[in-house]
Amino acid sequence: MRTEDGGWQRCHPPCFVRCLEFAGRSVTIRAMIQRTRIAQILAAPVPAEPAPVTVCGWARSRRDSKAGISFVDLSDGSSLTGLQVVIPATLPDYADLVKRIHTGTSLRVDGDLVASQGKGQAVEVQAKAVEIVGDLDPEAFPIQKQATSLDFLRTVPHLRARTRTFQAIMRVRSVLAHAVHRFFQERNFIYVHTPIISGEDCEGAGKQFRVTTFDPAKAPRAADGAVDWAQDFFGREVHLTVSGQLEGETYACGMGDVYTFGPTFRAENSNTPRHLAEFWMIEPEMAFCDLDGDRAVACDFVRYTVTEAIRLCATEIEFLEKQQSPGLRASLEKLATSEFAHLTYTDAVAALKKSGAKFEFPVEWGVDLQAEHERFLVEQYCRKPVVVTNYPKEIKAFYMRVDPDGRTVSAMDVLVPRMGELIGGSQREERHDVLVARMKEMHLDPARYAAYLDLRRFGTVPHAGFGLGFERLVCLVTGTANIRDVIPYPRVPGWCP
Amino acid sequence: MRTEDGGWQRCHPPCFVRCLEFAGRSVTIRAMIQRTRIAQILAAPVPAEPAPVTVCGWARSRRDSKAGISFVDLSDGSSLTGLQVVIPATLPDYADLVKRIHTGTSLRVDGDLVASQGKGQAVEVQAKAVEIVGDLDPEAFPIQKQATSLDFLRTVPHLRARTRTFQAIMRVRSVLAHAVHRFFQERNFIYVHTPIISGEDCEGAGKQFRVTTFDPAKAPRAADGAVDWAQDFFGREVHLTVSGQLEGETYACGMGDVYTFGPTFRAENSNTPRHLAEFWMIEPEMAFCDLDGDRAVACDFVRYTVTEAIRLCATEIEFLEKQQSPGLRASLEKLATSEFAHLTYTDAVAALKKSGAKFEFPVEWGVDLQAEHERFLVEQYCRKPVVVTNYPKEIKAFYMRVDPDGRTVSAMDVLVPRMGELIGGSQREERHDVLVARMKEMHLDPARYAAYLDLRRFGTVPHAGFGLGFERLVCLVTGTANIRDVIPYPRVPGWCP
Numbered sequence: 001m002r003t004e005d006g007g008w009q010r011c012h013p014p015c016f017v018r019c020l021e022f023a024g025r026s027v028t029i030r031a032m033i034q035r036t037r038i039a040q041i042l043a044a045p046v047p048a049e050p051a052p053v054t055v056c057g058w059a060r061s062r063r064d065s066k067a068g069i070s071f072v073d074l075s076d077g078s079s080l081t082g083l084q085v086v087i088p089a090t091l092p093d094y095a096d097l098v099k100r101i102h103t104g105t106s107l108r109v110d111g112d113l114v115a116s117q118g119k120g121q122a123v124e125v126q127a128k129a130v131e132i133v134g135d136l137d138p139e140a141f142p143i144q145k146q147a148t149s150l151d152f153l154r155t156v157p158h159l160r161a162r163t164r165t166f167q168a169i170m171r172v173r174s175v176l177a178h179a180v181h182r183f184f185q186e187r188n189f190i191y192v193h194t195p196i197i198s199g200e201d202c203e204g205a206g207k208q209f210r211v212t213t214f215d216p217a218k219a220p221r222a223a224d225g226a227v228d229w230a231q232d233f234f235g236r237e238v239h240l241t242v243s244g245q246l247e248g249e250t251y252a253c254g255m256g257d258v259y260t261f262g263p264t265f266r267a268e269n270s271n272t273p274r275h276l277a278e279f280w281m282i283e284p285e286m287a288f289c290d291l292d293g294d295r296a297v298a299c300d301f302v303r304y305t306v307t308e309a310i311r312l313c314a315t316e317i318e319f320l321e322k323q324q325s326p327g328l329r330a331s332l333e334k335l336a337t338s339e340f341a342h343l344t345y346t347d348a349v350a351a352l353k354k355s356g357a358k359f360e361f362p363v364e365w366g367v368d369l370q371a372e373h374e375r376f377l378v379e380q381y382c383r384k385p386v387v388v389t390n391y392p393k394e395i396k397a398f399y400m401r402v403d404p405d406g407r408t409v410s411a412m413d414v415l416v417p418r419m420g421e422l423i424g425g426s427q428r429e430e431r432h433d434v435l436v437a438r439m440k441e442m443h444l445d446p447a448r449y450a451a452y453l454d455l456r457r458f459g460t461v462p463h464a465g466f467g468l469g470f471e472r473l474v475c476l477v478t479g480t481a482n483i484r485d486v487i488p489y490p491r492v493p494g495w496c497p
Numbered sequence: 498m499r500t501e502d503g504g505w506q507r508c509h510p511p512c513f514v515r516c517l518e519f520a521g522r523s524v525t526i527r528a529m530i531q532r533t534r535i536a537q538i539l540a541a542p543v544p545a546e547p548a549p550v551t552v553c554g555w556a557r558s559r560r561d562s563k564a565g566i567s568f569v570d571l572s573d574g575s576s577l578t579g580l581q582v583v584i585p586a587t588l589p590d591y592a593d594l595v596k597r598i599h600t601g602t603s604l605r606v607d608g609d610l611v612a613s614q615g616k617g618q619a620v621e622v623q624a625k626a627v628e629i630v631g632d633l634d635p636e637a638f639p640i641q642k643q644a645t646s647l648d649f650l651r652t653v654p655h656l657r658a659r660t661r662t663f664q665a666i667m668r669v670r671s672v673l674a675h676a677v678h679r680f681f682q683e684r685n686f687i688y689v690h691t692p693i694i695s696g697e698d699c700e701g702a703g704k705q706f707r708v709t710t711f712d713p714a715k716a717p718r719a720a721d722g723a724v725d726w727a728q729d730f731f732g733r734e735v736h737l738t739v740s741g742q743l744e745g746e747t748y749a750c751g752m753g754d755v756y757t758f759g760p761t762f763r764a765e766n767s768n769t770p771r772h773l774a775e776f777w778m779i780e781p782e783m784a785f786c787d788l789d790g791d792r793a794v795a796c797d798f799v800r801y802t803v804t805e806a807i808r809l810c811a812t813e814i815e816f817l818e819k820q821q822s823p824g825l826r827a828s829l830e831k832l833a834t835s836e837f838a839h840l841t842y843t844d845a846v847a848a849l850k851k852s853g854a855k856f857e858f859p860v861e862w863g864v865d866l867q868a869e870h871e872r873f874l875v876e877q878y879c880r881k882p883v884v885v886t887n888y889p890k891e892i893k894a895f896y897m898r899v900d901p902d903g904r905t906v907s908a909m910d911v912l913v914p915r916m917g918e919l920i921g922g923s924q925r926e927e928r929h930d931v932l933v934a935r936m937k938e939m940h941l942d943p944a945r946y947a948a949y950l951d952l953r954r955f956g957t958v959p960h961a962g963f964g965l966g967f968e969r970l971v972c973l974v975t976g977t978a979n980i981r982d983v984i985p986y987p988r989v990p991g992w993c994p
Contacts, residue, residue: 035785037753039685056785058751058956077753077784078685106956134927134957141955158744158948159955161751170752174688181678188536188575191671195986196693196760197706197775199993209694209730211706211737212713213764217724219713227714233706233764233774234993240708247655247986254555254658255667256534256574263693263759267710267730277730278694287574288532288553430631451655451994458638458656459555459603460631489692489744496696496731497948 039078041113046122050112053125055083056133058162062101070098071118074107074125077161080168080315084116084124085109097130104141104162106134150485157489157497165323168316169486172309173474179308180261180282180470183301189257189284194244196263199236200448207267208239209277240265243467244283245399246452249428252285252463253455259284261470269493273482276471278491285465291401291410291427294464295387298414298423299340301468302385307336309477317477325479332477335416341382344390345369345408351381368395374413374420385416398438399452400426401462412466419476425466432456536575538610543619547609550622552580553630555659559598567595568615571604571622574658577665577812581613581621582606594627601638601659603631647982654986654994662820665813666983669806670971676805677758677779677967680798686754686781691741693760696733697945704764705736706774737762740964741780742896743949746925749782749960750952756781758967766990770979773968775988782962788898788907788924791961792884795911795920796837798965799882804833806974814974822976829974832913838879842866842888842905848878865892871910871917882913895935896949897923898959909963916973922963929953 035054057076064070068089073082085107087098101107111127118124142148143162153160160166181191197211213233214220222228229237244260251258264281284297310317310332321328343351352363352373357380361370369377369388377386390408393400400409414423429435435456439446446453474486484490532551554573561567565586570579582604584595598604608624615621639645640659650657657663681688694708710730711717719725726734741757748755761778781794807814807829818825840848849860849870854877858867866874866885874883887905890897897906907924926932932953936943943950971983981987 037685056958058958077687077749077751104956106958133959134953134955136955143955158747158951159751161748167752170687170689170748173690174682177688177690178678178682181675185671185675188534190574190667191674192667192985193670193674193760193777195775195988195993197762197988197993207710209708209710210712211708213704213706214713215707215724216709216711216713216716217722221714225714227712233766233990234988235991236993238993250655251658251667251985252574254574254656255664263690265694269730278692280690454655456631458631458633458640459601461553461555461603462630488689488748491692491694491731493730494732496692496694496733496735 035108037078038074038076038081038083041083041123042079042081046115047113050114050126052110053113054108054110055085055125056108057083057106059101059103059105059107060164061103062098064098068094070094070101072101072107074109075167077167080164080171080319084118084121085111085127085130086124087127087130091127091130097132100132100135102136102138102141103144104136104138105132107131108133150482154484154490161488164319166485168313168319168323169474169478169480170488172313172316172320172478173486175312176305176309176474176477177261177470179305182308183304184257184259184284187257189259190251190255192244192248192251192255192258192260193262194241194247194260194283196241197234197238198241199234199238200246208242209265209267211238211240242266243281245285245465245467248283248285248465249455249463250451252287252465253459253461256287257284258286271493273484274472276483276487276490276492279483279487280470282468282470283465285463287461287463289427289464290462291389291412291464294425294427294466295340295342295389295412295414298412298425298466299385299387302340302414302416302422303336303338305473306332306477310336320478320480324481328479331417335385338385340414341384341386343377343382343386343388345388345392346390348373348377348386348388352376355381366392366394369413371420374415378415378417378420385414388413388415393438396426398442398444399428399435401429402434402438410464414466416476418479419472422472422476423466423468425464427462427464430456430460430462432460532605534575535571535573535578535580538580538620539576539578543612544610547611547623549607550610551605551607552582552622553605554580554603556598556600556602556604557661558600559595561595565591567591567598569598569604571606572661572664574664577661577668577816578618581615581618582608582624582627583621584624584627588624588627594629597629597632599633599635599638600641601633601635602629604628605630647979651981651987658985661816663982665810665816665820666971666975666977667985669810669813669817669975670983672809673802673806673971673974674758674967676802679805680801681754681756681781684754686756687748687752689741689745689748689752689755689757690759691738691744691757691780693738694731694735695738696731696735697743705739706762706764708735708737739763740778742782742962742964745780745782745962746952746960747948749784749962750956750958753784754781755783768990770981771969773980773984773987773989776980776984777967779965779967780962782960784958784960786924786961787959788886788909788961791922791924791963792837792839792886792909792911795909795922795963796882796884799837799911799913799919800833800835802970803829803974807833817975817977821978825976828914832882835882837911838881838883840874840879840883840885842885845870845874845883845885849873852878863889863891866910868917871912875912875914875917882911885910885912890935893923895939895941896925896932898926899931899935907961911963913973915976916969919969919973920963920965922961924959924961927953927957927959929957 035056057074060073062072070087072085074085075082108131109127110129111125116124220228220231260283389412391411393409396409396411400411410427412425416422436446471483532553554571557570559569567584569582571582572579605628607626608622613621717725717728757780886909888908890906893906893908897908911920913919933943968980
């Protein structure tokens with residue numbers, strides 16, 4: 001067995017092993033049910049002479065030539081590109097066999113890997129034996145070779161991983177998720193699993209889902225007729241988290257640099273291509289950090305993750321560009337090396353007013369920026385990604401640090417081309433008394449935030465962080481318009497099949 | 498800015514940057530509020546002459562010498578080991594200053610980094626200016642320098658990240674989580690975020706939490722008086738997932754090798770040191786894979802993650818060994834290089850019966866193995882980790898593949914020293930008709946599993962996977978007895994503060 005350092009170690013028990021050159025590193029995968037993955041075959045040099053090989057996978061398509069040969073495009077999911085399998089009519093069971101091969105039929109093929117005689121691929125397998133592993137009825141199978149609409153595929157989420165579009169999107173998603181972890185781990189951030197079931201409400205903003213073991217028809221009642229939550233599983237009312245920020249702060253104020261990456265939930269009745277009821281969120285939090293530091297990390301984060309996607313998913317991005325997003329690769333390459341402009345909210349409003357551009361929503365200091373304003377700043381005014389900072393405190397959350405002018409808070413929004421807001425963050429209010437005053441101003445009860453206030457009572461420190469909906473990053477990098485197409489099982493109002 | 502490949506690239510905007518030698522690689526962190534992290538200082542060579550430095554952090558302790566010098570052990574969370582700060586009485590505000598420094602006070606220190614004149618550390622900072630960033634009332638602060646009991650710390654989860662024990666455990670947890678991702682990503686597995694809010698029940702086993710936007714006191718009723726779930730957020734009854742396996746299988750049957758790593762939930766009223774209501778689960782699933790392949794991946798996974806923890810968390814493991822788990826390091830080193838024995842359930846039962854050992858629960862073919870039996874197999878019979886396979890079908894889930902003998906299924910449990918069962922897995926039943934028969938045998942309604950059965954109707958393939966409660970792995974590697982101490986905010990019956 002090849003070790004990570006390039007050495008060898010004995011396998012226990014001895015097993016059949018092949019080495020895969022993946023992402024520039026040689027790593028070991030044990031061949032399970034002895035076969036070679038198509039990704040390995042495509043990454044290897046074209047064999048000088050026929051090399052015996054066993055491959056398994058699903059047929060994407062079958063084409064029969066007049067010469068009595070059949071060509072099958074075989075996919076095993078290890079790479080977006082399939083492998084051409086050539087089935088000669090000389091196989092004893094040829095006629096019966098090929099009739100059973102449709103889009104989606106699973107096969108095991110033993111044959112010789114050779115340089116391809118046709119166009120469109122470097123290698124192909126000349127089959128010597130083909131076994132149908134799993135048949136299907138092509139009339140009943142909903143996935144066809146012809147591109148099936150994304151709308152339709154949303155109705156069969158358990159089958160859409162068989163399509164190239166979803167294989168491309170989901171591989172990019174996986175690579176991006178790993179890039180997120182690498183970005184933070186390389187910088188010595190601690191990954192913190194903040195709780196999903198939560199006793200608190202983060203911003204007073206998002207509507208929350210209730211979690212309970214009660215059957216509503218039989219929920220126990222207290223003497224006054226109200227539901228007796230003390231008898232529920234946790235002895236109180238609890239909800240699904242809308243953010244791990246508050247708990248993230250408790251770990252930053254001890255371990256320094258931390259991040260979360262987990263699911264969050266909003267029970268909002270928003271049936272739009274930009275909203276999910278369940279989505280994954282990334283929330284770094286840094287002690288001894290101000291808004292400038294926060295902004296620097298956020299911009300590095302965007303450049304890093306986009307760069308990694310380009311490096312590791314070139315094939316997928318090329319495919320998605322053709323399939324759904326013209327100009328995708330160039331736009332990502334630009335973003336990966338972009339400088340990010342920096343404007344205060346006050347300067348941004350001045351620029352918008354001075355521009356003379358017509359907006360549906362008029363701009364005035366004190367109102368929140370709309371998508372059209374953000375688009376103007378990114379596409380017209382700065383012509384690059386923009387970080388807008390120091391928003392009026394009235395339009396931002398209670399925990400954001402009040403600026404010296406008393407009118408604005410140390411908040412930031414990171415705006416990128418095509419997407420608009422990708423990241424929102426802030427320096428947190430670390431001054432106990434200022435924070436309590438802000439809570440009261442916003443009609444929040446400080447007693448409900450005792451743990452949060454403890455951080456300001458016991459060795460408080462300046463700290464800052466940001467939040468990023470992971471699916472928005474995946475939409476950006478894959479050029480996907482509807483957020484429901486970048487998560488395996490989307491959860492939206494009225495839809496949880 | 499140093500790039501990953503060792504090159505340099507310009508920063509946008511130009512910023513203050515230091516390079517950190519971390520995990521053998523040079524990576525960039527931008528210094529936010531210009532300071533040097535203690536991990537950087539401790540990783541660098543001892544300076545030949547005094548080097549100016551700014552550090553920020555929390556005091557762990559203060560000691561005043563008779564000579565009129567104070568010593569502060571400063572932590573910024575970047576490393577388990579603190580930095581000694583020497584405060585000379587010659588500082589103008591010395592007397593007032595040191596009175597305010599208690600365990601937990603946050604400080605900014607400007608001074609010179611020098612070789613330490615005392616024992617116990619290589620370097621120390623000779624302070625030239627000390628700023629109290631955040632005061633505290635030592636009578637009110639619950640965390641003291643003296644080791645505070647884990648039982649007590651569970652009552653202040655928002656502050657326990659200030660203790661060394663939790664910093665050690667949570668760093669190991671973070672490193673293990675990253676090792677999990679690296680293990681699978683290096684092997685070209687796709688990370689799949691399976692849904693948290695679920696319409697289905699995985700095993701018919703675990704009790705589930707209900708997710709709803711209804712207020713039980715006002716839940717709408719249908720004509721027959723029953724709760725009208727059609728009016729709930731998703732238009733139906735939904736629950737928190739107990740496993741991502743079924744959805745993981747739908748992605749494996751398309752993308753080949755996939756894994757999940759996300760939170761799962763059990764509403765069981767188990768108040769034990771081994772149970773959580775909310776925990777993180779890792780579930781790989783592999784197409785064209787049988788039980789032998791599954792077992793090989795599981796054993797590699799254990800060795801890999803334990804090896805990574807030893808490599809990256811030597812200081813933490815040493816500390817935890819002294820604090821709570823004698824012999825921890827040696828036991829992990831042994832596990833990291835262990836062969837794993839392999840026994841069928843039938844052979845295991847025979848060995849247990851033949852052993853003559855006294856068990857509280859008598860062993861007989863057909864009954865599930867108890868912890869005492871597993872311990873005997875690992876510690877006495879095999880004297881190494883053991884994988885037990887091919888259990889009687891009556892004691893295992895419906896989706897496990899029926900063996901040719903018709904009596905057992907292709908299931909496996911991976912048992913390790915100190916912990917017992919760490920991993921459970923199986924080859925899945927890929928034969929449509931056998932699966933339907935098994936469902937009926939177990940009184941499950943095949944109509945409720947239409948998506949799952951579709952995988953067997955359309956190009957079915959042999960596939961296998963396993964599941965691992967991440968917290969159990971963290972308990973194993975940190976030598977922690979109570980699972981509530983390895984997750985930041987434990988959720989257990991009656992407890993969600």
